[in-house]
């Protein structure tokens with residue numbers, strides 16, 4: 043009998059040598075005369091086990107990891123192809139691994155399970171049921187379902203998706219082409235985030251299906267995916283998925299043989315972080331410099347090519363089919379308060395078990411890092427966690443009892459953003475991190491407003507002076523002043539949120555900015 | 571290839587995008603994918619095809635880090651310099667690369683382009699880099715050095 047072997051071709055698996063492992067397993071199987079079939083999937087999200095190899099047994103898929111090329115012969119000798127569980131790299135049944143078993147996978151239910159480019163496989167795991175239901179509903183009914191689910195945008199701003207769609211549905215088209223647009227924000231520029239990438243590589247049809255449903259909801263027949271250029275492998279997967287979707291009438295003039303049309307275009311960004319900001323992205327899609335636009339008008343009313351446009355994050359859109367399939371009621375049972383559903387948490391940096399953890403909103407940072415992360419990767423104590431990307435705050439352990447939902451995070455001056463947590467051990471120099479935040483803003487600012495364009499450069503210089511102990515006391519005051527100006531005077535969150543990592547570093551890790559008593563230039567008049 | 575041929579081919583590429591809404595950026599990508607970069611002397615050609623001014627086209631090209639106006643070196647080394655990689659010793663990789671190649675970040679010699687990249691989406695396998703399009707995770711200094719040395723000897 044042919045044995046089925048599942049190996050991820052997610053970028054992270056490839057980066058850790060999955061293709062070489064595949065090659066080695068294929069060669070070894072021929073040598074021992076065992077017929078095998080290797081199916082490439084997305085990643086299960088347990089990064090420390092990649093390259094992760096699963097073998098189908100009568101009880102389910104048994105996993106081994108990390109399986110580097112050099113481990114293959116030994117594993118085959120000890121019975122990997124039969125699902126033998128004795129080797130120390132054997133993790134048992136994937137579905138029973140505590141890290142995986144305790145998750146609530148709704149958006150990521152198929153990621154790591156199916157062949158991402160098989161529509162048959164997609165359908166057999168519940169795909170297209172949401173779309174088929176949506177095709178029987180009116181536009182308003184679709185939007186009502188999304189509103190009832192409580193879904194909020196996962197790109198960072200957490201705006202209620204149903205309300206955004208309603209605005210687009212109610213807005214009238216102005217141009218000659220009489221179009222509204224669905225734009226998928228796949229720019230995923232935030233460091234420490236990779237959920238969009240994993241979803242697109244592991245289950246691209248769910249994104250496509252979500253965009254088609256969004257089109258039905260607001261009356262749009264064209265969609266764009268704006269993908270960052272740093273994800274070339276993702277681009278390949280999406281290109282192929284879109285081709286297949288056209289072939290199988292999931293896209294085109296007659297979606298699922300209905301009277302509805304939807305056309306999808308893939309666009310590649312060009313290395314500008316600011317193009318993740320929705321209005322800058324629209325300018326980029328129009329072929330211009332990615333400059334941030336003044337709002338209003340909202341993109342929902344005057345967006346791409348001046349027409350009403352939905353801009354949603356990858357995870358937001360990819361969650362839509364599941365909501366239509368299982369019903370709003372089911373989805374909104376997860377979570378707490380105004381944070382409904384699940385959050386695709388991306389745990390990374392200096393942590394023993396980094397990866398993707400999808401859970402209902404509400405787990406505390408501490409529990410996440412202890413039970414999933416298993417502490418630091420280096421074995422040293424963890425000291426700081428940055429949440430929500432490069433514009434997110436650094437939190438010290440005294441705040442790790444905070445739960446991961448929009449409201450709780452806001453109450454400690456932090457934000458969830460796209461759900462990335464980056465862990466640092468006690469060797470981190472928080473003043474160096476703060477300086478980096480300012481430098482990043484200086485490098486990536488679109489340049490439209492002065493507080494962001496110049497404030498960030500001055501901010502970086504000022505922190506550098508503080509670190510060198512030049513007029514430390516005065517410069518700390520100046521830094522706070524700069525932060526205040528950036529928050530108050532920036533057009534978009536690039537400038538207004540960069541102070542967030544900086545201020546949190548100063549506030550919570552004050553000792554890293556040195557002792558003001560030891561100030562070399564203004565040491566005379568110091569408060570005790 | 572002679573410069574005239576390039577202009578013709580560049581113009582051909584542009585023409586295949588002029589009817590695409592917002593087609594300038596995809597056209598620039600297509601040209602860069604064909605030639606590896608966007609030569610400054612093509613700016614006017616591109617502008618003519620898109621019915622824009624050369625200044626507008628230059629404005630777009632100069633805005634985007636990934637669009638190059640110089641011929642690429644033989645090898646592209648992109649090292650992630652963002653937070654998750656920093657937390658796992660990425661700054662040491664940065665220093666090692668600079669020292670080994672004797673060039674600064676975002677500069678190049680004939681053989682190497684050393685590029686800063688802010689997140690490759692491999693944060694759960696930090697530190698990360700991309701060498702000639704191939705991704706690497708959990709990169710050690712040893713691995714970086716041996717990779718660079720192998721390429722240097724080519």
Ligand SMILES: Cc1cc2nc3c(=O)[nH]c(=O)nc-3n(C[C@H](O)[C@H](O)[C@H](O)COP(=O)(O)O)c2cc1C
Pocket residue numbers: 194195196197198199200201227228229230231232315316317318319320321353354355356358359534535536
């Ligand atoms: C500087 C900046 C960068 C952003 N980057 C992204 C990004 O990479 N991906 C994303 O989905 N949203 C990003 N956003 C948020 C978008 O502007 C927008 O709110 C989002 O795409 C809306 O989709 P959602 O409602 O589904 O979250 C960014 C915002 C700012 C200010």
Ligand code: SF4
Pocket residue numbers: 316334486487488489490491492494495532533534535536537538
């Ligand atoms: S805050 Fe910065 S990035 Fe945002 S519009 Fe102003 S200059 Fe541009």
Ligand code: FES
Pocket residue numbers: 233234235650651652653654655688689690691692693696697698
């Ligand atoms: S921060 Fe380096 S890969 Fe994401």
